[in-house]
Amino acid sequence: MLVEAKLDARIKRSRKLLRDALVSLIQEKGYDRLTVRDITERATVNRSTFYQHYRDKEDLLRQLVKEVLDELRSCFGETEPLPKDGDPAPAFVRMFEHFAQNGDFYRVMLSERGFPRFQFYLENVMRVAMQKRKDLLPPQGEWAVPFDFFLHYISSAHTGMVAWWLQGDMAYSPKYMATQLTRLIRSTAQALR
DSSP states (O other): OHHHHHHHHHHHHHHHHHHHHHHHHHHHHOGGGOOHHHHHHHHTOOHHHHHHHOSSHHHHHHHHHHHHHHHHHHTTOSOOOOOOTTSOOHHHHHHHHHHHHTHHHHHHHTSTTSOTTHHHHHHHHHHHHHHHOGGGSOOOSSOSSOHHHHHHHHHHHHHHHHHHHHHTTOOSOHHHHHHHHHHHHHHHHHHTO
16 A cells, blocks of 8 residues: 555656646747657656656647646536625636636646647636536526627636736735626626626
8 A cells, every 4th residue: 555655646746747847848938849858857757757657748738738627627516506796606716716726837828838729728618617507697588699609708708817817927816806707797797688
């Protein structure tokens, strides 16, 4: 058991080093210009360790993106009661806490040096979450625009707001950001009904 625990800790450590190296190198060089060798040198692990975990740099990036976006999806969880007016949706608080904990990753991925399709993936996560969590929105009733339009608009707005907050070094707390986002969604939804 102890040997297994040490092995698991070593594996986690190696993966974290490789993932951190990838993010920092994307920020410095851009994704297209970096190599597996760059990643292993930055992570201070040998190439065989890299290939024990990943096929190539694309596999490393794909796994990292999937892991982080799966964590984001979990922020939306199960249905919970709508908060009172003025209070933030708890899912949005969890979402902004997640962005804060993974700030370096999101900052890089949403920058011009990041992975070009990442913004699309992030918006898709937001859109699906909002579609599943209609309890976070006022009742649909009769909307002035089709609901799909609203979902695409709001998911794009979410992403823009997150990118702006991260680029500004998260000057506001996650709870404050969640409160503002809750207000914006409610007022936008009300205006479109």
